[in-house]
Amino acid sequence: MNITILGAGAMGSLFGGLLAQSGQQVTLLDINDEHLAAIRSDGLLLATDSGERRITGLHACRPEQATGHPDLLLVFTKTLHTDSALRSVAGHIAGHTLVLTLQNGLGNAEALSQHVAPQQVLIGMTNWPADMVGPGQVHSHGQGMVRVLAPGSRERNASQEVAAVLDAAGLNCAVDPQVWTSIWEKVAFNAALNSLCAATGCTVGQLDAAPEGVALARSIVLEVVAVARSQGIELDAQGCLDSVAFAIAHHRTHKPSMLQDVLAGRPTEIGSINGQVLERARQAGVPVPHTETLLGLLRLIEKRAAS
Numbered sequence: 001m002n003i004t005i006l007g008a009g010a011m012g013s014l015f016g017g018l019l020a021q022s023g024q025q026v027t028l029l030d031i032n033d034e035h036l037a038a039i040r041s042d043g044l045l046l047a048t049d050s051g052e053r054r055i056t057g058l059h060a061c062r063p064e065q066a067t068g069h070p071d072l073l074l075v076f077t078k079t080l081h082t083d084s085a086l087r088s089v090a091g092h093i094a095g096h097t098l099v100l101t102l103q104n105g106l107g108n109a110e111a112l113s114q115h116v117a118p119q120q121v122l123i124g125m126t127n128w129p130a131d132m133v134g135p136g137q138v139h140s141h142g143q144g145m146v147r148v149l150a151p152g153s154r155e156r157n158a159s160q161e162v163a164a165v166l167d168a169a170g171l172n173c174a175v176d177p178q179v180w181t182s183i184w185e186k187v188a189f190n191a192a193l194n195s196l197c198a199a200t201g202c203t204v205g206q207l208d209a210a211p212e213g214v215a216l217a218r219s220i221v222l223e224v225v226a227v228a229r230s231q232g233i234e235l236d237a238q239g240c241l242d243s244v245a246f247a248i249a250h251h252r253t254h255k256p257s258m259l260q261d262v263l264a265g266r267p268t269e270i271g272s273i274n275g276q277v278l279e280r281a282r283q284a285g286v287p288v289p290h291t292e293t294l295l296g297l298l299r300l301i302e303k304r305a306a307s
């Protein structure tokens with residue numbers, strides 16, 4: 001399969017590297033010139049639980065330099081850059097190109113549908129972890145999986161083909177008709193932990209320094225569960241609370257990406273997580289005071305950083 005990765009940071013490089021290693025033809029598109037230059041000169045240095053290797057043979061360039069028309073375009077920018085990134089590759093996308101988003105948050109399918117026909121859009125969720133450790137270098141420790149679905153049922157074959165390709169690359173991927181449940185469960189987790197850590201500066205483990213931290217996380221999870229229910233999606237509330245409690249107990253030093261963005265003075269993905277939950281909550285008349293407050297705090301933090 002001829003695959004282009006749009007946004008080749010931590011996740012895009014991990015997926016692109018593993019797909020290239022499994023024999024697919026992969027192009028990485030990014031706007032980080034230092035990262036692209038390192039990959040072009042030395043290959044991608046990828047460290048996973050299977051060890052460290054240098055993956056060569058990846059084509060790496062800026063979006064406006066992309067040539068040809070891929071079979072699959074995998075979007076892995078942060079969600080706030082989806083629109084500008086897709087605009088820059090408009091000429092690279094053909095009628096046969098499938099466009100898959102595995103980004104966090106809600107509203108990603110709608111964002112892709114602004115640029116391609118709905119039958120070209122695939123959605124999904126992944127819990128593989130990845131970190132950029134330097135130009136051309138990505139670490140991913142732990143295990144994960146990918147779940148994908150073509151929202152239009154006519155495209156079932158396409159999603160099966162894409163899932164098979166990702167699975168053969170070792171990414172543990174399957175088509176999942178219940179993918180919206182997985183997407184919302186991850187939103188519940190991120191709406192609680194990412195936004196609380198980003199607003200307070202706490203690592204995940206520091207959230208239990210005061211009982212109020214744990215209580216806030218719990219309230220946000222339950223708000224997201226209620227909003228999901230209003231959209232016809234039944235989440236396992238106890239399972240979501242257990243995941244958050246597990247992370248607080250076991251991933252104590254972890255700094256969620258939203259906290260890393262705040263510390264670096266960058267805008268965050270709060271809009272596609274708490275922001276999208278609030279939008280749906282308002283339409284459905286579901287009160288989400290904690291989710292809304294965290295959204296407001298993060299918006300203030302972002303504005304302060306930008307001024």
Ligand code: NAD
Pocket residue numbers: 006007008009010011012029030031032063076077078079081084085086088102103104126127128129130131132257269
């Ligand atoms: P990242 O910041 O490491 O990578 C994003 C990349 O997009 C960067 O390299 C950036 O230069 C590039 N980019 C920005 N604008 C662009 C444009 N216009 N054209 C092309 N490239 C552009 O982020 P990440 O951690 O890889 O996360 C990507 C997405 O995956 C996010 O939605 C995130 O929430 C989700 N996610 C991340 C993880 C993780 O562990 N890192 C896990 C699951 C899901």
